[in-house]
Amino acid sequence: MKKYVKIFLLVLFIGLLIGTFVFLWKKSRPEAIVYEIIKPRIETIEKKTVATGNVEPRDEVLIKPQISGIVSEVYKEAGERVKAGDVIALVKVIPEMGTLNSAESRVNVARISQEQTQRDYNRAKQLFDSGVVSKEEYEKALVENRKAEEELQNAQDNLEIVRDGIAKRSAQYSNTQIRSTIDGMILDVPIKVGNSVIQSNNFNDGTTIATIADMNDMIFKGKIDETEVGMLKEGMPITLIIGALKEARFDARLEYISPKGTEENGAVLFEIKAAATIPDTVFVRAGYSANAEIILERKEEVLSIPESAVEFSGDSTFVQVLQDSLSRPQKFKRSPVTLGLSDGIKIEVKSGLKSSESIRGNKIIEK
Template sequence: MKKYIKIGILVLIALIFIGTFVFLYQKSQPKDTKYDIQKVETTNLVQTTVATGKIEPRDEVQIKPQISGIIAEVYKEAGEKVKKGEVIAKVKVIPELGQLNSAESRVRLAEMNGRQAETDLTRMEKLYNDKLVSNEEYEKTLLAARQAREEIQAAKDNLEIVKEGITKNSASFSSTLIRSTIDGLILDVPVKVGNSVIMSNTFNDGTTIATVADMSDLIFRGNVDETEVGHIREGIPVKITLGALQNMKFDAILEYISPKSVENNGANQFEIKAAITVPDSVTIRSGYSANAEMELQRADNVLAVPESTLEFSGDSAFVYVLTDSVPLQKFVRRAVKTGISDGIKMEIKQGVSAGELVRGLKHED
């Protein structure tokens, strides 16, 4: 019995040894590696670049007051359309005490001078009617009375302006009524009733009452890298894709390339603008993020191969041309001269002929 057990153990050990030897032998044998084969074809290639940016109206105006005060009324809100000259808000003037006192004093003084001028005129008219004074003296007194009346009116108007920012005679030109300066859509009204506002002048930008834009004239504004800006020019067609409307593309025309670069994250970039054409049935909002695809170079009816078939070494490029496929694939390495690339295929200017087969990515059986 023990003899049979020993024989069984020896047989098992022998089988394990033989199996291990066969396994290691098979692992040591070279595998039959096969490659995908790609054909050299004649095609059209277009090299493009994509600039990132946003959509904005060409004309966007910030409406600012010409007088300081408090917002008394707001007649419009964001999203409403306005016409040029239409009132958006009303400002209530808060008079400065020094100016108010000066204006009131001017009125009192003008009225005093006016009463004296009227008295002098009454006296002069009596003397003139009695032919005791000359025409010249009478006319001088009459002129002085008229000037006094004008000064009274000017002083009262000035007091009204200081108090109310407007006079009764110039209500249509009131600076307290904030009007739109263009036809367009109100994008934003950042003020509310009760807010203080500062007038716009040489030394102060002033408080923005509203932002109005002509949304019928939109542009794409973005940036192009300095390595690509030399291949584009004003007037070329542009395809615009919006982040909010990804299933749609809009036609545009490149109309501006900045002559000066700006540094962005260590790279020199140039600002571009393109006029976009929007169908009436589509609503685009200001500030939409967008991508602009532009053609850099084009090559028609050229030989091309997938970029994955190329091997690069320094400034040289190579492909492996299929010479035999039975029983194993055989290739010959050949130098080629490349042209433009569309990101998938690359132009081959020299080194291969149409219809030749080149080595692609490998796969194992």
């Protein structure tokens, strides 16, 4: 029995010894390095930049009252489409007591004067019909009576304007009715019934009754870094990407580049504007955030390789060209190349590499 135990222990010891040697031998073996093999491709390379900004109507019109008072009616709300001349709100005039008293007094004086000239006219007409006075005297009384009637009418109109903000004779021109000045969509109505409003004049900007814009003429407003603004030109095509519309893409054309930059967070940015082409079937709300992809440079049908496969040494660039696809380990030859346009992922090869050749890519470790 002891003999079998000794044999077992001896075999176990020998097995452990052999296993240890095998493990150490494998551990000491050099790793076999294999590289990814890349074939150059004929592709189109585009160098792009992205500007962030918003899509807005080209023009927004602020509707302001031409008279001060209290908002008594609001007929429209945000989102409604209006035409030029449509009434948006009605303003009730709160008269100043001194001005109102003067207007009432003017009406009373004008009425007294008109009543007197009316009596003079009636008397002159009777005398003229009887042949007592000349036609000249009669016509003079007639003119004076008409003047008095017109003065009374003017005084009454003035009283109505002071008291109500509108005269009956010119109701269609009333400035108490706040009307739209353009065709478009109402973006905002910041006032409510009961709010006080101030008229727009040379000394006051006035209270905004509504904001109206033509939603069929939209533009992109964004900013771009000073390092890229020099590559832009008016008329360049742009692709707008609106995240709120599930990354919808629309064509646009650059039409404005600011001549002056502004510093933001240590960087100098320049404002750009682009006219957007949006289909009638798509509704884009004012203020949507958008990214503008601008193609700065484009090369079509050029030989390209991944930029990660390029080696840099000073001002020179190289690639490792595969010599024999069947040999193990792989054999490569360092070859200088002339590079062109890059989009950050792939790069153009102008010379030094043929489309039929293969190059070394990323390293793959095999044990």
